Amino acid sequence: MESGSRSMHRLTATIIWPILFLFLIHAAHCFYLPGVAPEDFQKGDPLKVKVNKLTSIKTQLPYSYYSLPFCPPEKIVDSAENLGEVLRGDRIENSPYVFKMREPHMCTVLCRITLDAKTAKLFKEKIDDEYRVNMILDNLPLVVPIRRLDQDSSTVYQLGYHVGLKGQYSGSKEEKYFIHNHLAFTVKYHRDPQTDSARIVGFEVKPYSIKHEYEGKWNEKSRLTTCDPHNKRTVVNSNTPQEVEAKKEIIFTYDVEYQESDVKWASRWDAYLLMNDDQIHWFSIVNSLMIVLFLSGMVAMIMLRTLYRDISRYNELETQEEAQEETGWKLLHGDVFRPPSNSDLLCVYVGTGVQFLGMVLVTMIFAVFGFLSPSNRGGLMTAMLLLWVFMGIFAGYASARLYKMFKGAEWKKLAFRTACMFPGIVFAIFFVLNAIIWGQKSSGAVPFGTMFALVLMWFGISVPLVFVGGYVGFKKPAIEDPVKTNKIPRQIPEQAWYMNPTFSILIGGILPFGAVFIELFFILTSIWLNQFYYIFGFLFLVFIILLITCAEITIVLCYFQLCSEDYLWWWRSYLTSGSSALYLFLYTTFYFFTKLEITKLVSGLLYFGYMLIASYAFFVLTGTIGFYACFWFTRLIYSSVKID
Known part of the structure; x- marks a missing residue:
């Protein structure tokens, strides 16, 4: 035994701790991201615009930005990404966009390309699947402001801009594809009046589809007749959108405008995080918490009073005849801790x-x-x-x-x-x-x-x-064990229908699921509809309520099971609260058919595959909570009664 102990210590010292040290360094690196600390820019300083993956809520399959024939820089450089970014499908690369702090420029030509049949098909597929282009400036994602007329003209933000759009044009009944080839960027900044330095607090874009025109033969110095770079804003002289077809040329252009903002750097993420309807979110969470707390309080009160009465009655039995006539959970003391x-x-x-x-x-x-x-x-x-x-x-x-x-x-x-x-x-x-x-x-x-x-x-x-x-x-x-286990197992009497293991297990999972299903809606929305989730304080409260609910519902059903003289509680205690994972998977199925617009088989397989993993993890988590609650409960009650 001593040699085994020494070998284990040697294994720990020579292998495990060095690996742990290296991974702790890696973890510290992963928590730090360049650009998270505030960066001050002077007028004229270059700003690095980076491009990220193309995303779609219809396919859930991300693609790299340069998988489409967008204008590339002279050399494409991949940014260093942490483990989480790689698993999320992020592919952050440099871009040809040239921004200089507080120096607006209009109608800048990025490049000109001519589509062939293959590239035109690629663009059409991405427009069909409603893909969005994601960019990053000073660690802020690019958003498209959308004014909502149904809520006092409030503005919401959409992550990324669509590659293009599909529709009819000029009275034609045939649907055509149009690409967003002109981007009007707005960079918002907060200026320090003392140093005149500025910090970036917003990165917005309005995409347009414009069929650019020019005089004569195209060259690098050609002047576009469809926009005037000398105006403060681009003046579009063409009402014709840019169609996506083979052998069509596309000229990509962009504007950059700078707006001073009162928003401070520390609050710059607030606009991004308020993409959802906060009032409904908060009200739903609080309502769910209040219901679960009320039910948990009732369950705890009933259990404490009933148990106190049982233990007092068992300990007051004096004669052998009274002990033999007694029924209930005390009779199982010789079998309740049988493996x-x-x-x-x-x-x-x-x-x-x-x-x-x-x-x-x-x-x-x-x-x-x-x-x-x-x-x-x-x-x-x-x-x-x-x-x-x-x-x-x-x-x-x-x-x-x-x-x-x-x-x-x-x-x-x-x-x-x-x-x-x-x-x-x-x-x-x-x-x-x-x-x-x-x-x-x-x-x-x-x-x-x-x-x-x-x-x-x-x-x-x-x-x-x-x-x-x-x-x-x-x-x-x-x-x-607080009591000794008999050598011969006790026969379990026939159980009532409502104490059937399958029925009681399925009933036990409803309440834990009820504690989280409203919050689950927002989590699924953030994962599959490309939105941010940020109310971690409420999520932590919901998680604590989940722990309490799993423990209490398992204890209650375990108590009823023992009172019915069924001592096979080990696995049932695990499965009772763990069955909430079944309801979670059923809810994700309901969410798939009611909230998502996924039509491709591959995307459906990915959704249900990842939701199966999440449900399995939820089963392991809630099942363990229920098991330990029941384990503590049985040891407590059987150590509280006198066993002759």
Whole structure:
């Protein structure tokens, strides 16, 4: 045993801690993004405009900006991206747009291209699928201001501008494709009157489709007759939009206007984050929280009063005849802690749930304190992956402690299953989905190098940490049961229909799902409709309410089960709250058919594949919460009664 301990310490010192140190450095780098700190610009300073992926809420397949024949710079340079950005499909590159701080210029010609049949088809496909072009300036995403007439002419913002549009023109009944080849940029800045320096607080665009005209034969010095660069604003002399057809030439132009703003740099993201209807959002969340809190208070009050009466009555029994006539949960004291069937698998799932719970809690805390705001692109996903890896030590510890209580002996085998089962299933689904994305030549496909990094994180850090946690957990003394277990199992009487395991499990998942389903709508909207999610404080409250609800509903149903003299509570306690994942998946299906406009089979497969992963993770998380609540409850009540 001592030699095993020494070898484990040597393994930790020589392999695990150096890898942990390297990944902590990587994590610190991932949380820092160039441009997050305020940058002061003087008049005439060059501004770097970067282009990002093309996105569509109809296909959910991102593509790189230069997958379409847009005007390229002399040399395309990829920006350094963190792990989360790569997994999100971000491909940030430089652009040919030339901006100089507070120096407006109008009708600047970017380039001229002539479409062939292939490029015209590419543009038409992207216009059909309503793809948007995303750009970045000083870490601010490009938005299109849209005035809403139904809400006192308030302005909302759309992320990115559409590649083009489709419609009829000049009385023609045939639908044609038109490209947005003229961009009117507006850069908003906040000026410091003392230093005359400025900070960028807004990046907007209004796209136009203009069939540019010029005199004579085209050359670099040709003057466009469709716009006048000497005016403060571009004067468009052509009412003809630019059609997308083979052998058509397209001239790309842009304007840059600068507007001084009262918005300070610290508040520049407020306009971006208020894309949703806040009043409905806040009211729905508060309403959901109040209902769940009220139900939880009722459940807790009933349970405390009923349990107190049961324990008092059991402890007051004096004669043997009274004890024999007594029914209820006390009669199960010799069987209630009997190890369940497939106890190894239960230990694996409980350990994985502890790992997931630790990851979610720490991520929520980071998000609440503003470390994972939308300005930190990819920070949320990077944090979740790194925290998942580091929480492996708690997974191994929790599963090994439970395993030893069940009289298990092969802790190494258990640790390996804990480290590989859940990640293995998720990775297999993810690998298939990534192959589908790769087949579509989308930038959302995870490159081989990133895939290798994920596998290295899994087997290089997570698996060793699970083994370390398993070793420490198994080395500790086994958890002792408050009552002794009989050698011969007690026969379970026939149960009423409402105590049927399937029925009670399905009923148990409704309330936890009810605690999160309104917030779930906004989370799905931010993921699949390309909007920002930012109210992490409310999300944290909803998560706490979810924990409380899972624990209380599982305890209540476990109490009813024990009162019916059914002692098989181990797995049922896990499945009761875990069944909320079934309702979550059904809700995502409802959301797919009612809110999304996805028509392609590939996009549908991606949606349901990723939602299956999310539901599976939700099952592991909520199931573990319910299990530990029931585990604590049974130990508490059976240690409170006198057993002869």
